[in-house]
Structures are given as C-alpha cells and as structure tokens.
Amino acid sequence: MNSTSKGIRWFILFYLFLYALWIFFPAGHPSERALGGGLALWFSGTVATVTALYTRHHLPSGSNRRLWTWISVGLGLWWTGDFFLIISSTRSPLFSSLREIVFTVGAGLILAGILQSPRKTLPSVSKLRLWMDVTINASAVVILSWLILLKPVMQVLTVTGTGSFAILYPSMDLVLLLVLILIFQTSEVESISQSLGWIGAGLLAYTMSDLAYVYLANSNAYIPGSPVDLGWTLGDGFFILSSWVQMQTKPDEIPRFPRVLRFLIQRIRNYLPLVNVIVLGWYTLLLWQFSGKSEPLGLWGTVFLGLVLIARQGIMTGEVEYQQYANLVNHIAEPTFICNATGHLRLANPAFLELIGVDSPEKITGLPLQQIFRPSAGVTLWIKEGLSSGWTGEVEVQRLSNGLSLPVMLALRPLVPGKTIAGTAHDLSQIKQQQIALQKAYEEIAHAHAELSRMNAELEQRVAEKTASLSEAYQQLERQNIALKNLDRLKSDFVSLVSHELRAPLTNISGGIELLLLRSKRLPRDATQTLQLVQSEILRLTRFVESILDLSALDAGKMPLFLAPISVHSVIEVVKRQFSHTPNAGRIRWEIPDKFPDLLADEQALTSVLFHLLDNAMKYAPEGEIVVKAWSKEDKGFLEIRDHGQGIPEEDLPLLFTQFFRSRMSDSQTIYGHGLGLYMVQRLLEAMNGTIMVRNLPEGGACFTCSLPIVQMEAGEDHEAESLDRG
Structure with a gap:
C-alpha cells in the first residue's frame, strides 16, 4: 500500500x-x-x-x-x-x-x-462558552460569506435575469467549510x-x-x-x-x-471568535464608507456578535478562578470533589473518579452526594456542618461501577462559606485490611504467647525434674569419684609398697647371681648361660620396678628433681654403661660435639630419658643404625634420636605419649613393654622445662627430638662453647 x-x-x-x-x-x-x-x-x-x-x-x-x-x-x-x-x-x-x-x-x-x-470533544469547564464560540464563528462566517461572496453573485444573477439556483455550488462548499471550521473549534486538535x-x-x-x-x-x-x-x-x-x-x-x-501546526491551530482557535467579529465589523464599516449606505445584516450582526463576545469574555474571566479550583482539584492525589450548598457534585478529580469507579466526570456532574456516600440519611447534616465549620468522619462510599462499598475518611470544608464545599475522601481499605491483619497477628501472638507459657511451665517442670536427677547423679558421681580416688591412692600405695618390697629381693638376687657369675669358670657352660639370662631378666624387672616407683612419685609430686648445669657427655657415659651388656649396643652411633654447652636439668632424670628413648628405638627398630645427635640454637639444647625402622603410624602419633599406650599391639607378644617409657619421658622433660616431639622421617624410621634450656654463660667466661648449628 x-x-x-x-x-x-x-x-x-x-x-x-x-x-x-x-x-x-x-x-x-x-x-x-x-x-x-x-x-x-x-x-x-x-x-x-x-x-x-x-x-x-x-x-x-x-x-x-x-x-x-x-x-x-x-x-x-x-x-x-x-x-x-x-x-x-x-x-x-x-x-x-x-x-x-x-x-x-x-x-x-x-x-x-x-x-x-x-474526534474527541474539546474538554471545557463551561459548555456555554463552547457554544458561544460556535455561535460567534458560525454567524460571522455566514454573514461574511453572504456579504463578500454570495450577495454579489445573487445581484449579478438578478441583473442578468438568470435563475438563482446556480448559487448552490459555492453555497454547499461554504457549508462544508463551515462544518470543518466548527469541528476544529469544538474538538481536540490531537484527535482530529x-x-x-x-x-x-x-x-x-x-x-x-x-x-x-x-x-x-x-x-x-x-x-x-x-x-x-x-x-x-x-x-x-x-x-x-x-x-x-x-x-x-x-x-x-x-x-x-505536525506538532507546530497543532500549536498554531490551538492558538488560532482561542482568538478566532474575536478575529471574526473584528473582521465582520471592519468589512461592514468599509462597505458603508465606500458605498455610502449601511448594510443592516452586517451592522446588526456585528452588534449582536459583539454583545455575545463581551458575554464570552465575562464567562472566560469567571472560568479563570473556576479553572484554578479545577487544576487544584485535578492535581491532588487524594480523591477530591467540589459540590454546591445542596450537595450536588460540580467537580471531581481523577482520583475520586477512580475511587467510585467512573471513567468520565460528565457521568457524575450534578449527582447528589446521597447516591455516593453511606449512610445517605446523614449526608444532609454533613453538608450543613461542612458549609459552616467543616465536618470529618468515617463513612462508606458506593462504587457506581459494581455497587460495592468502600470505607473512607470523609472531610468536608467550606470553599465558599455557605455556597461551595470542598471534600476529600481518603480510602481506608488498605488501613482496614492492615487492621484486620494486625488483629489476626495479635490473636496469633496471644495464642503463641499462651502456648509458650504452657510450654515454659512444662519446661520448668522438666528442668526441675532433670535438675533433681542430675543433682542425684552428681552426688553419686561425687561419691564414686571419692571412692575412685581412694582406690587410686590405695593402688599407688600398693604399687609403691610392692615395688619397695620387690626392690630389696631383686637387688639381693642380682648381687648373688653376680657373685656366681664371677666364679663362672667353675660352673658348667649351661649353668653360666642360665645365670646370665636370669641376671638379664632381673635387671629388666628391676628397671620396671624403678619405672613404676618413679611414675608413682611423679603422680604424687614426691619425686624431687634438682635442676643444675649438666654435661651431656657425662650423661651419655652413664647411658653407654647401661647398654654395655646389650648385644645391640653397637648399633648406636653418637654424634655429640666435643664442646657442647651444659644443660639445665636433673642428671638422673635426663639419663632416664635417654635410656627409655634408646630402649624404645632398639625394640621397634631391630635393624639399622640408631643415631643420637646434639645441637644448640639460641637458648635451647636439642637431643635427637633417629632409628631406621618402619616408623610410627600417623594415627598413633597423637596418642604416643599416653600412659599404657603401645603402637602396633599385634607385636605385644614379641616386643616387651608396658607403654610407660614414653609417658615417663614426656613427664620428666616437662618437669625440667623441656619438650619432646616425634615425627616420621621421609627415608623411613622415627625421630624423637628433646629440648632443654641451656645454662647461660656470664660475661668473661669461656666463649668457645658457642651454639652449634645442626649438621
């Protein structure tokens, strides 16, 4: 197309x-x-x-x-x-x-x-002004068309004697043009x-x-x-x-x-009645001046339209104030209306139209308030008070579209005292819904509060019952704890007593066997070997008894430790003598610096520490070297014992220093031990302000590292015994 x-x-x-x-x-x-x-x-x-x-x-x-x-x-x-x-x-x-x-x-x-x-009809506050504009424009155009166009043609037709029916053509054209002018005058430009x-x-x-x-x-x-x-x-x-x-x-x-043309049409339309009257009067005066005689139709038409124009201007002046009220009402977000002293609506803003369900203000103009607000019987009293001092109250508004009622807060105030009322109707629907929701929520809260009170009472009763039960259980546990402490004390006393009673016989037996072994040349070979085996077991049993005694003393806090400067070399010599009779003593390799600073420790306790660590390494690493290293760093001295065994399972490392704990329990029948050695090592080192750590070596085997404080040298002493870095 x-x-x-x-x-x-x-x-x-x-x-x-x-x-x-x-x-x-x-x-x-x-x-x-x-x-x-x-x-x-x-x-x-x-x-x-x-x-x-x-x-x-x-x-x-x-x-x-x-x-x-x-x-x-x-x-x-x-x-x-x-x-x-x-x-x-x-x-x-x-x-x-x-x-x-x-x-x-x-x-x-x-x-x-x-x-x-x-097209859409031109919105106007006053329909009277619109009809005045139509009357002025139509009358002026008709009179001017007759005077300027049609009358001269009619005169020519009369002079020539020809019928006047030929004037029909321009007359019909002028009628069509006049209708178009009136359409532009009475319609919105945007809708044309x-x-x-x-x-x-x-x-x-x-x-x-x-x-x-x-x-x-x-x-x-x-x-x-x-x-x-x-x-x-x-x-x-x-x-x-x-x-x-x-x-x-x-x-x-x-x-x-186009936008510019619409603007021009609107401006021309506003001034067109005035221009038409002026042109008609001007043409009538010119015709009178040049012809010397007046034209009655033009003269009386000008006078009549002039009077209508004056009335139109008066209406426009009154409309200015009314338009101000209309603009004020239309731009208020609250539903607002204006009515006269009898309660008939004169003006309503879009919000009020939406409230009552009407799409056009013409549908409610002149409608009494009794048809909109309920109860209708009280409207007369509201209007009376509104005309004098104002009235405010909660009422219901009747929606004209579906007949439903809505709660509103209606306020009436005198706009022109005794003549005009301005009213606002605030919709309370949402507020009512919120009130209902709040009331429902309050009831739910009250119900929940009652339920919580009941549950709280039950909970207090159960807590009281549990508290009584726990108190009874606590008292029972307290009695059991006292009994266990007594049993533990009796156990410690019994172990200490048995150990003391065993130490003397074992010492005597060990001394007797040692005298017999001195005369081994007189004994048969089998008897000598048997005595040596018995001597070894007696020494093992003696060490076990001493360990139990030391452990009991540590637990009871009765084992005195005398911290003093100790030479590591002197301690190592004692340990070497303890393992001298052991067949695996040759696997131990000592890497101790010749000049090593003294450690602040108890000599007997440190000897026991090294003995237990080496004994543990020999039992769990039956092959390979056992390396003992020493080095110092800052204010600490370190002793490290490495073996080349299978190492310690990672899951056993956190429990390794626990009392009576033994790793790889499947070996308990082949490897002698009671799980007390490493526990005593940790306790002794902690008593001497030291520490012990254990880790598995990447190449295999376990590594135990002990640390103890170094004796600080005073100024002027020999500084050759400096801290050595680990090799």
Whole structure:
C-alpha cells in the first residue's frame, strides 16, 4: 500500500503541473480545448474517486472507514457531475439540472462523512462558552460569506435575469467549510485527523472555482479548459493527498498534524471568535464608507456578535478562578470533589473518579452526594456542618461501577462559606485490611504467647525434674569419684609398697647371681648361660620396678628433681654403661660435639630419658643404625634420636605419649613393654622445662627430638662453647 500511495502522489503532482501549463499557455481550437479541459477535469475526478475507494477498502471497520465510505460515494457523484458538465457544454439544460442535483447529493454525502470523522470533544469547564464560540464563528462566517461572496453573485444573477439556483455550488462548499471550521473549534486538535485538513483545502479550492463558474456561466462565458477549472482539479488533488495521508498511517490510527501546526491551530482557535467579529465589523464599516449606505445584516450582526463576545469574555474571566479550583482539584492525589450548598457534585478529580469507579466526570456532574456516600440519611447534616465549620468522619462510599462499598475518611470544608464545599475522601481499605491483619497477628501472638507459657511451665517442670536427677547423679558421681580416688591412692600405695618390697629381693638376687657369675669358670657352660639370662631378666624387672616407683612419685609430686648445669657427655657415659651388656649396643652411633654447652636439668632424670628413648628405638627398630645427635640454637639444647625402622603410624602419633599406650599391639607378644617409657619421658622433660616431639622421617624410621634450656654463660667466661648449628 505504501509504494502504491507514493506512486499515485507523484503521478498526480506531475499531472497537475502539466495541466497548469496547458491552461495558462492555450493552443488549439476553442472547441478542442473545451473537450480536452472537460476530459482532464473528468480524469482528475476519476483518480480522486478511485483513490478514496482504495483507501476505504484497506481500512478496518470503524469511524475512519465510514468517513471514507461517504467521501468516496460523494466524490463519485461529483465525478458524475463533471461528466454532465462536459455534456452541458452542448447547451443542453437537462444535463445542467442533473449536474446541480448530483452535486447537491454528493455534497450532502461528503458532509455526512466529515461528521463521521473520529474526534474527541474539546474538554471545557463551561459548555456555554463552547457554544458561544460556535455561535460567534458560525454567524460571522455566514454573514461574511453572504456579504463578500454570495450577495454579489445573487445581484449579478438578478441583473442578468438568470435563475438563482446556480448559487448552490459555492453555497454547499461554504457549508462544508463551515462544518470543518466548527469541528476544529469544538474538538481536540490531537484527535482530529490530518486528512480533514487536506479535505478542507480541497473544499476551499472547489469554492474558488465554483464562484468563478457562477459568474461566467451567467454570461455564457464559461469554457471548459479555462483557468477556472484549475480550482476543481486542484481540489481533486487535495482529496487524493488526503487519501495518501490516511494510507501512510496504520489502519487503526489517526494521522496526526505536525506538532507546530497543532500549536498554531490551538492558538488560532482561542482568538478566532474575536478575529471574526473584528473582521465582520471592519468589512461592514468599509462597505458603508465606500458605498455610502449601511448594510443592516452586517451592522446588526456585528452588534449582536459583539454583545455575545463581551458575554464570552465575562464567562472566560469567571472560568479563570473556576479553572484554578479545577487544576487544584485535578492535581491532588487524594480523591477530591467540589459540590454546591445542596450537595450536588460540580467537580471531581481523577482520583475520586477512580475511587467510585467512573471513567468520565460528565457521568457524575450534578449527582447528589446521597447516591455516593453511606449512610445517605446523614449526608444532609454533613453538608450543613461542612458549609459552616467543616465536618470529618468515617463513612462508606458506593462504587457506581459494581455497587460495592468502600470505607473512607470523609472531610468536608467550606470553599465558599455557605455556597461551595470542598471534600476529600481518603480510602481506608488498605488501613482496614492492615487492621484486620494486625488483629489476626495479635490473636496469633496471644495464642503463641499462651502456648509458650504452657510450654515454659512444662519446661520448668522438666528442668526441675532433670535438675533433681542430675543433682542425684552428681552426688553419686561425687561419691564414686571419692571412692575412685581412694582406690587410686590405695593402688599407688600398693604399687609403691610392692615395688619397695620387690626392690630389696631383686637387688639381693642380682648381687648373688653376680657373685656366681664371677666364679663362672667353675660352673658348667649351661649353668653360666642360665645365670646370665636370669641376671638379664632381673635387671629388666628391676628397671620396671624403678619405672613404676618413679611414675608413682611423679603422680604424687614426691619425686624431687634438682635442676643444675649438666654435661651431656657425662650423661651419655652413664647411658653407654647401661647398654654395655646389650648385644645391640653397637648399633648406636653418637654424634655429640666435643664442646657442647651444659644443660639445665636433673642428671638422673635426663639419663632416664635417654635410656627409655634408646630402649624404645632398639625394640621397634631391630635393624639399622640408631643415631643420637646434639645441637644448640639460641637458648635451647636439642637431643635427637633417629632409628631406621618402619616408623610410627600417623594415627598413633597423637596418642604416643599416653600412659599404657603401645603402637602396633599385634607385636605385644614379641616386643616387651608396658607403654610407660614414653609417658615417663614426656613427664620428666616437662618437669625440667623441656619438650619432646616425634615425627616420621621421609627415608623411613622415627625421630624423637628433646629440648632443654641451656645454662647461660656470664660475661668473661669461656666463649668457645658457642651454639652449634645442626649438621
């Protein structure tokens, strides 16, 4: 459709250009020009009619389609009248009469189409002012059209003796133009189709040619193909352009005027009544001055319209104040209205319309408040108090759309005391809903509080029962703890007693066996070996007894430790003698620096530490070297014992220094031990302000590292015994 419309537009413009050249530069025989002019006029009417029908065909059902239906039929009748005009050039009066009838019917159809055009009535505070504007504009245009256009033509027709029926053509054009002017005067510019503007331009062009045709036809001077036809052809072009504008927009839209043109139309419309009255009075005075006689219609028309204009200005002045109230009401977010002293609505803002379910203020203007607010019996009292000092209260508003009631807080205040009331109706629906929700929440909270109180009472009862039960259990545990402490003390006393009782016999037995072994040369070989085995077991048992005694002393806090500067070499010599009779003593490799600082420790305790660590390494690492290293760093001395065994399982490392704990319990039958050695080592080192750590070596085996404080040397002493870095 778009490409077709553009093609039609350029074709018509080119055609009008050639037609204008042909008219203003005549050539050929007059009869030929008459026939050619008639055919050209008939052709432009044909294109206008076909274009209107094409536009109507592509529009959906609605006001736009009805508009173009009537216009297409009216243009078709005018096209028929153009055909009769060609035939009437043969001086046949029958075709002239037919043309006048067809033209009149076509003008009526076009008028019906214009009245069907979609538009919105101009919103106005006062309908009286709108009708005054219509009256002033219509009367002024009719009087001016009569004085300027129609009356001179009628005078010519009277002088020539020709019938006055020919005046019908320009009269119908002027009626159509007047209707268009009134439409623009009474409608919103945004709602008027731009197509109507081009239709108005076409009607104006028709009017010029119709007036010229009436003048020339009375003297039989009209010839088809003369410049008079240009207005008709140009009018057809404007109708085609109007169709093209309609086709350029979507089917369900209205082609709008440009913004600048809408602004100009609004401004011209406001001042058009004043301009029309001034032009009418000015023309009447000029006509009186030049002709020397007055024109009664123009004179009395000017006086009457002047009085109407003065009344209009008075209404406009009153509307300014009323418009201020209207703007104030319309821009308030709260539902607001204005009513008179009898309680009839005069003005309501959009919020109030939405509250009562109405989409247009015209539907409620003049409506009494009794039909909107409930209880209706109290409305009269509210209005009476509102006119004097004001009234406020909670009422219900009746929605006119569905009949439902809404709670509102109505406030009435005197706008003009004794005459006008301004009211606001604050919707309480949400507040009521919130109150209901709060009440429900309060009830739920109260119920929950009662439930919590009950549960709290039950909980207190259960806590009291549990407390009594726990108190009884605590007392029982306290008694059991005292009993266990007594048992532990008895156990310690028993172990200490047994150990003391075992130490003396074992010492005596060991001494006797040692005397026998000194005389081993007199004993058989088997007896000597047996005595050595017994001696070894006695020594092991003696060490176990001593360990138990030392452990008991440590637990009881009765094992005295005398911390003093101790030479590591002297301690190592003692340990070497203890392992001298052991077959695996040769696996121990000592890496002790010759100059090693003294340690602040107890000699017997440190000896016991080294003995237990080496004994543990020999038992759990039966092969490979056992390396003993010593080094110092800052204020600490370190002793490290490494073996080349299988190492210690990672899960056993945290429990290794626990009393009676033994790693790899599956070896308990082959490896002798009671799980007390490492426990005693840790206790002895902690008593001497030392520490012990254990880790597995990457190449295999376990590594125990002990640390003890170094004796700080005073100034002036030998500084050769400095701290040695670990090699």
